[in-house]
Amino acid sequence: MKHLIPLHKRIEARIAMALLALAAVFVAVTAWVSYLEHLPDARDTASRQALQIARTMNYAVETVASRSALERFVLTVAASPRIRAIALASADGERIVAGSRLAWRDRSARELADTPVGPSLTRPLPEDDVTLWRPQRSEAVAISRLRITDPVSAVARSLVGGRVVVVLDASDVIARARNDALADGAWLAGAVSAFTLLIFLLVRRQVMRPINRIYHALKAQQFGESRHAAPETGSPEIRALARTVNDFLDLHHRVDRYRRVFQDLPVAVARIRLAGGRLRIEANPASRERLGVDMAGITDLRTLQALFVNDNQRRALTRALREHGLVQGREVLIAPGPDAPQRWIAVTARLALEDGKTVIDVIAEDITVRKEAMQRLNAERDRLRDIADSIPGAVYEYRLMPDGSERFPFVSDGLRTLLGLSPEERTDDPGTLWSRILPEDLDQMRAATRHANIGTPSEWHAEFRVRTDHGVRWLFGHAIPANDPGPGQLFRGVLIDITERKELEARLDRAARHDALTGALNRAGFEPLLEHAMATARRYDRPLSLLMADLDHFKAVNDRYGHEMGDRVLAHFARIVSDRLRNSDTLVRWGGEEFIVLLPETDPDGGWRIAEALRQTVAASTSPTGEAVTVSIGVATLRPDDTVKSLIRRADAGAYRAKRGGRNRVGGPFSGTTATQSAAR
Amino acid sequence: MPLSSLRRGTILLVVVFVVSACARDDPPALRLAINPWPGYGFFYIAQQQGFTADVGVDLEIVDTMSLRDSRLAFERGQVNLIGATPLELVQIARRADREARAVLVLDHSMSGDVILARPPVSAVRDLRGRDVAVEPGSVNLLVLASALEKAGVPASDVRLAPMPQSAMPDALADGEVSAAVTYPPFSDRMERLPEVRRIFDTTESPDTVVDVLVASKAIIRQRPDALRRLMRAYQRALDWARANPAAATELLARRSSQNSNEIRRALERIRMIGLREQRDYWGENGHLTGAVRRSIAALEAFDGRSIDLDPEYLLDGRALKKATGR
Incomplete structure (x- = not known):
């Protein structure tokens, strides 16, 4: 379980124990030194006390009256617990005169060898007082020569030249010395403990707690928790450590992120080293999982080369890498194994330096699916483009941008055919199209475009003409607004060449309004024209005249030469009249052999002159029959209250009058005389 | 919450010092003051024969020249046990400086005094x-x-x-x-x-003098077991002396610096009281109580002052009871 104890706790415990051990050693040493210092004093004290007692005995002996008194005195003194023994011996040392034990009375020193006083009684007696120290028994011994000068009793005389030995129990002073030493140690222990505590608190505050926080930050990192930065508190060194740890954590975090990215990349990433003819490849799992190639397991060049299906691709790749040091997105086909399906991969590789040696960093992406999809897409696109190109006309996409600009995102090649564009000319440029549209149709087409974009976009269709190298062509455009996330509004539509249809329509229109035999306007075509001309003349207050020409004796031609000849005569008539007319004039086959000529900007006089000129021209011409053909012409000029019918009726009435007047003459609004006169000239 | 290492260490340090300080306060040694009276000499025999050491008692014998010296040594606090008579016991009680109790009857003076x-x-x-x-x-x-x-x-x-x-x-x-x-x-x-x-x-007044072991109240309280063991060692000395009278006499003679004959004659005038013979002396009407009462009366007679003391108060037979198992 030890490893579960947090690091800082262990360090704290060790520091605390070290400080305590140091304090204990310090205290012990101090106590011991103090004891050694007190011990000599204690010995001296005990020795002095023993000597003092011995000297007291010395003085007392001189005046003692009897032996019993001496014994009583000695025993009384020796009753003190501190005195272990007292003995007073005669000069020859052969007799103990008095002692702290009654049993010692009159014994010799040798007999008391085993007693506390024994050794002191047998040793030579020095002149001066002597003190001895017996450390084993903590005893102080004082030996004093008895200096009795005037003995007052027999017992005193017996002790002249003798000695007194006092054995003092010094254990109390030794104990006191020990206690003093312990007290010193205790005081010091308190001081050292307080100092140690302060040091420890300081260390804990300045070192351990910051280290603890750093430790937690590191632990959190280790267990993958959200990132904790180490707080930068404590001593300068700890703060520096915290910053270093933070840098480390940042680096670790980054490296870990990169490592995860490296590991989780959906593309294979590898570094290829070539050392001593062998390959050493470091690769992420994707190389095996996605490409099916155990890159790390490849150790020789041949195996690496065998991955390439196409040798040319491999050589090209190698060459490009060697020449440029970089290959980007090169697509190559590889065979991961004999049974594994071939794969397309996109290779990006570059040469790099690692420790002074060249290595190859490779990124390989499996693009097999994309490649196949792209191929399918391309085929589909080609097919659609073929379809688009094969239909008559052009298919296009047109986008009207919010700023009013236009573009063609897509235009099929049909537009080139429609407009007869050269390959250099761009079809996606709207200007190319607009410049080909006839100015008179451009406004109409733009109006249609605006209309389609007002409010909710709506269908657009327009017919307009464009200039091509082959002349003017009619185009029909039809587009539908498309739902599209792009800017502005997208339309998809077609452009179709409708020139032939337009021409057909023109022909049909002409056929409906013109006489097929003579090419002149027929009645259906004439009436709207006449109404328009009448309205114009009235609006601008201009004159308008109308001629009604009726071929003379045409029935006889039919009867004599047949209808075919009749038709040729009619065509002949129409031709010579048309040739004679002004551009603004209009010839109309009104029915059978009746023709009307509309003369804008022509007053009655002008109408008369033209009618006369026509009469003469016809009369002067040679008809297909070889015979002269004449014509009777009625002239009418527009009056303010005229209607179409009234105007034609008056012209018809003039023609009738001309007929009735003898034919080959002009009958007009003037009198019949005038007509007659005209005919006479 | 567990104590930190520092706190534990500090407390340990303090405890060590307190314990070491307490350890210095050793129980007092048994210091027995006895005069040359042969009746007290059996403690010397017990000590010299190693009976006290056998029972683990650290007995120190302090020789005095008289009962008075023994009493004075007791009153000065130099000893905590004395061999004495009830009269010394009453004397000590009168001073009231140091309380004392008779804990064991040692001998009965037949004609010794x-x-x-x-x-x-x-x-x-x-x-x-x-x-x-x-x-x-x-x-x-x-x-x-x-x-x-x-x-x-x-x-x-x-x-x-x-x-x-x-x-x-x-x-x-x-x-x-x-x-x-x-x-x-x-x-x-x-x-x-x-x-x-x-x-x-004292043959004329056989109950007059009884010798007892007087102990300070402090030693009774602090070392009752040591007292009990001392009594057993004392009994063993008595037994040994009865079995080895010559040797016992010799020992007693050496101790008191007398010759053996003197000791022998003195012992003939003393009746030693063993642990098994204590019963008659204890109790309200025992010989010891009477001896104490007579001691009080004698002191009153010679001093002319009355002494207000309960004899029972000066007796403590608890250690004896434990020593005899009764």
């Missing part, structure tokens, strides 16, 4: 108006009071000459005093003096 006199004194009644040597405050007073009472002489009719036992032989020989109240071994020396004769001994 004597009154020796020189002419013209030939009987106790002749002591009227005479100087009698006594050891002040000691059992001498009890013996004298008993003798005077028996002879019908008031205590106030005699003059007390206080002196230690060791001074009595010379005082009696020199005629300084007419009589002396004494006991062996001092009595033996005095009886050898010419004209000195015995006018009273």
Whole structure:
């Protein structure tokens, strides 16, 4: 379980124990030194006390009256617990005169060898007082020569030249010395403990707690928790450590992120080293999982080369890498194994330096699916483009941008055919199209475009003409607004060449309004024209005249030469009249052999002159029959209250009058005389 | 919450110092003060024969010259045990400086305590108006009071000459005093003096003198077990002495610097009381209680002051009970 104890706790415990051990050693040493210092004093004290007692005995002996008194005195003194023994011996040392034990009375020193006083009684007696120290028994011994000068009793005389030995129990002073030493140690222990505590608190505050926080930050990192930065508190060194740890954590975090990215990349990433003819490849799992190639397991060049299906691709790749040091997105086909399906991969590789040696960093992406999809897409696109190109006309996409600009995102090649564009000319440029549209149709087409974009976009269709190298062509455009996330509004539509249809329509229109035999306007075509001309003349207050020409004796031609000849005569008539007319004039086959000529900007006089000129021209011409053909012409000029019918009726009435007047003459609004006169000239 | 290492260490350090300080306060040693009275010599035998060491008792014997010296040593606090009579016990109690209790009966003086006199004194009644040597405050007073009472002489009719036992032989020989109240071994020396004769001994008043072991109240409280074991060692010494009388006599003689014959004669006048014979002395009506009561009366008689003491208060038989198993 030890490893579960947090690091800082262990360090704290060790520091605390070290400080305590140091304090204990310090205290012990101090106590011991103090004891050694007190011990000599204690010995001296005990020795002095023993000597003092011995000297007291010395003085007392001189005046003692009897032996019993001496014994009583000695025993009384020796009753003190501190005195272990007292003995007073005669000069020859052969007799103990008095002692702290009654049993010692009159014994010799040798007999008391085993007693506390024994050794002191047998040793030579020095002149001066002597003190001895017996450390084993903590005893102080004082030996004093008895200096009795005037003995007052027999017992005193017996002790002249003798000695007194006092054995003092010094254990109390030794104990006191020990206690003093312990007290010193205790005081010091308190001081050292307080100092140690302060040091420890300081260390804990300045070192351990910051280290603890750093430790937690590191632990959190280790267990993958959200990132904790180490707080930068404590001593300068700890703060520096915290910053270093933070840098480390940042680096670790980054490296870990990169490592995860490296590991989780959906593309294979590898570094290829070539050392001593062998390959050493470091690769992420994707190389095996996605490409099916155990890159790390490849150790020789041949195996690496065998991955390439196409040798040319491999050589090209190698060459490009060697020449440029970089290959980007090169697509190559590889065979991961004999049974594994071939794969397309996109290779990006570059040469790099690692420790002074060249290595190859490779990124390989499996693009097999994309490649196949792209191929399918391309085929589909080609097919659609073929379809688009094969239909008559052009298919296009047109986008009207919010700023009013236009573009063609897509235009099929049909537009080139429609407009007869050269390959250099761009079809996606709207200007190319607009410049080909006839100015008179451009406004109409733009109006249609605006209309389609007002409010909710709506269908657009327009017919307009464009200039091509082959002349003017009619185009029909039809587009539908498309739902599209792009800017502005997208339309998809077609452009179709409708020139032939337009021409057909023109022909049909002409056929409906013109006489097929003579090419002149027929009645259906004439009436709207006449109404328009009448309205114009009235609006601008201009004159308008109308001629009604009726071929003379045409029935006889039919009867004599047949209808075919009749038709040729009619065509002949129409031709010579048309040739004679002004551009603004209009010839109309009104029915059978009746023709009307509309003369804008022509007053009655002008109408008369033209009618006369026509009469003469016809009369002067040679008809297909070889015979002269004449014509009777009625002239009418527009009056303010005229209607179409009234105007034609008056012209018809003039023609009738001309007929009735003898034919080959002009009958007009003037009198019949005038007509007659005209005919006479 | 667990203590931090520092706190644990600090507390440990403090505990070590406190314990070491307490360890210095050793229980007091058994220091026994005894005078040369042979009845007390069996503690010496117990010590010398190693009986006390066998039971683990650290006995220190302090020799004194008299009961008074023993009492004074006790009162000075130099010893905590003394061999004494109830009279010393009462004396100690009167001072009230240091409380003491009789814890064991040691012996019964058959004729050990004597009154020796020189002419013209030939009987106790002749002591009227005479100087009698006594050891002040000691059992001498009890013996004298008993003798005077028996002879019908008031205590106030005699003059007390206080002196230690060791001074009595010379005082009696020199005629300084007419009589002396004494006991062996001092009595033996005095009886050898010419004209000195015995006018009273305790055979005439057998219950007068009882020797007891007096212990300080502190030692009873602090070392009851040591006291109990000391009593057993004492009994063993008695048993050993009965089995080895010659050796015991020799030991006792060496201890008191007397010859064996003197010791033997003294012992004949003393009846040692073993642990098994204590029963008659204890209790409200026991001999010991009576001896204490008589001691009080004797002191009152010679001092003329009444003593307000309950004899039972001075007796403590608990250690004895434990030692005897009763």
